Amino acid sequence: MSVFRPYVENVENVENNHFEETFFNKTQPVQYANLNSDMPAYKKWSFEFFKARCSDVLCQVSDNLEDPANITRKISISEYIDLMKNGEHCPLYDRLELSKNLA
Structure with missing residues (x-):
């Protein structure tokens, strides 16, 4: 028996609606690279x-x-x-x- 390991996409920039549709609603893991320190998530x-x-x-x-x-x-x-x-x-x-x- 093997362990399921989901694919984790690396993104540098993603619009809110695309993030929600592609990653959040589908509970798809995502890893941000080169975050802009002005992004709300970076501060929050x-x-x-x-x-x-x-x-x-x-x-x-x-x-x-x-x-x-x-x-x-x-x-x-x-x-x-x-x-x-x-x-x-x-x-x-x-x-x-x-x-x-x-x-």
Whole structure:
């Protein structure tokens, strides 16, 4: 059994409506490159923003994505951010239970 790994598109610039249609509504992962510091997301999307707005959102994590049996834990986005910020062992992010509360 293999683990599904979605394709993550790299974009440098995307209009709001295209982002929503192509990535957000389809829960398609996207990675921004060369962000313009004038973009609202650049200023708005901090760890603190996600902890405040998405504290009830769960993400599925694993210590080993190669072994599907280990993909069993769900933790809150807030917990995951704390692990990253504190330099603790950080499990590998696998899935997010997406909700539209990032606006």
